[in-house]
Amino acid sequence: MKRVLPFVLMLAFGTPAWGQVVDSPGAKQLSDDLSRYIGKKALDSGILKISADGDAYRIAFDFNALIRANPSKDPLTFNLAPFAMLIKPRSDGSWSVSSDLAPNAFVDVAGPRGVRFSVSGSAFSGIYDPGLTAFTSGAGSMAGMQVRSRDPKEPMDLSVGAGTSTLNASKSTGGGVDFAMTQTIADFVETAIVDGGETGLKVPVTMKSPRVSAEITGNGVRTKAFLDLLGFAIANQDEASLKANQAELKSLLTSALPLWERLEESYRFEGLTFATAVGDFGLGDLRATTSIGGISRDGKIDYNIRAAGLTVPQQLLPSWSVALLPTDLELNIGGDNIDLDTMAKKAIEAFDLNKDPALSDEFGDALVADFMANNPKIVLKHSIVKNGNVELAVEGEMTFPGEKPEATMTVNVAGYDKIVQAVQAAAKTDPQAAQIFPAALAIKAFAKTLPDGRLEWVIDANTDGSVTVNGAMLKPADAVQDNPIMDPSDATVPDHGSGENDNGGAGAKLKP
Structure with a gap:
């Protein structure tokens, strides 16, 4: 709430403030303007109060009034001072905004699923431009935060230390708003009990990171269109009104497209550790980035995960496998040619709230x-998994011609011989390694040796269900019912010209 409410309120400050004098009539006018986006009930019941406070307007959110207006069946214990924002009109038509977002607050919900949280020393200040319906600049900070959940199955305790945040926005050349937000917090600690379900086990896990950071950017975000939709939702809360004004809703939805040009969010955990009953897992650096295009005819989605310095409790692994354990990885996966524009426009045009369902199954x-x-x-864009001796790289794509999947994937490995040697040596005394060794040889037999010494496998899965590896048939088409999956010993290994697979010139058979 402390994050969302300020931005909902500020989106609604659409009245320019040129030369405005702060007084009681101005507070009344501001209340009327805000009621379009938050509803008159919030003002009439005292949940929100707007008053003149010196050279600024004070907007107070009263949690007591909120509880009275929305009584809970579970008893609540809370100590929340009214949330307050001060907004001061500036000569250029923008507003100066400042607030103590949630000083030393807590809410305690009685019952088996109670939640308690507290935030200390939290503050925000910034400049809001009603013409952009966005903050052109802003900065926030907090001293710390604690959250405790008493869920009977999976209770959780979370605490973070000091944090800071920044944000800014400007007019986008293609329409809408470009914005950027950053946040950094220290001393992240989360302890949770993982429910083992039918096993009855309750496994405690503690996740720690001395520094967590986030970056969120957006291009061409249609903030004004979102504000108009918010106003429509408030004005048409009952079903009859919504049905009667669905033509306006269709127009507003269409005007909001493509929602944004691009949104990207990135999270980073440094020195991440997971303490468990079986030992400590660790990652020196973990980063995750999501990039999502707007609703367009050629939309794109991209996910990137990078992890470095992976460690696991060695007692969980066979001793021979420790040297082969990956320490670093990068995964890049996404989607292309995602035509959401056509779908959205057709759906907006076709839906009818007077029918049930509003859109037919057909x-x-x-x-x-x-x-x-x-x-x-x-x-699957170029992705890697590696340790000091071995690096595996993979890339490929999947399409759906005729509603059946068709995929191609290229895998290449540097240091594969080190894997085989380690497994071979362990096979003398370790039954598990002895089972893996023939498969390791079989996989190598399908490989093509590249000029740099890497081994490569090009895997093609066709719409008929057949699968080939470097041209060798691994699985025939689904039409063949008598033997749909070939035994690797019956697969023909392609001749790559190296001579290593020759068998008297008669077409080598895979015999690991």
Whole structure:
């Protein structure tokens, strides 16, 4: 709430403030303006109070009034001073904003699923431009935060130390707003009890990181369109009004497209550790980034995960496998040719709130068919897993021609011989390694040796169900019912010209 409420309120400050004198009539006018986006009930019941406070307006959120207006069946214990914002009109039409977001607050909900939280020393200040419906600048800080959940199955305790945040925005050349937000917190600690379900086990896990950071950026975000939709939702809360004004809703939804050009969020955990009953797992650096395009005809989604310095309790692994354990990885996966624009516009045009359902099943099926006809792709971009001796790289893509998947993937490995040697040596005394060794040889037999010494496997999965590896048939087409999956010993290994697979010139058979 402390994060969302300020931005909902500030989005609603659409009245320019040129030369405005702060007084009681101005507070009344501001209340009327805000009521369009938060509803008159919030003002009439005292949940929100707006008053003149010197040269600024004070907006107070009263939690007591909120509880009275929305009584809970579970008894509540809380100590929340009214949330307050001071907004001061500036000569250029923008507003100066300042607030103690949640000083020394807690809410305690009685019962088996109670939650208690507290935030200390939290404050925010910034400049809001009603013409952009966005903050052009802002900065926040807090001294710390604690959250405790008493869920009977999976209780959780979370605490973080001091944190800071910044944000800024400017007009986008293509329409909408470009913005950037950053946040950094120290001393992240979360302890949870993982429920083992039918096993009855309760496993405690503690996750720690001395520093957690986040970055969120957006291009061409249609903030004004979101504000208009918010106003419509408040004005049409009952079903009859919503049905009667659905033409306006369709117009507002269409105007909001494509929602944004691009949104990207990135999170980073430094020195991350997981303390468990079986030992400590660790990551020196973990980063995750998500990038999502707006609703367009050629939309894209990209996910990137990077992890470095992976450690696991060695007692969990066979001793021979420790040297082969990956220490670093980078995964890049996404989607291309995602035509959400056509789907969205057709759905907006076709839905009818006077019918149940508003969109027929037949329409939904046709919409999915149109979406698939654009040939959307799942793309695995260059991704790697490595340790000091071995590096595995993989990339590929999957499409769905005729609603059946078709995929190609290229895998290459540097240091594969070190894997085989380690498994071979361990096979003399370790039954598990002895079982793995033949498979390791079989996999190598399918490989193509590249000029730099890497081994490569190009895997093709076709719509008929057949799978080949470097041209060798691993699985025939689904039409073959008598032997749908070939034994590796019966697979023909392609000749790559190196001579290593020759068998008297008669076409080598894989015999590990």
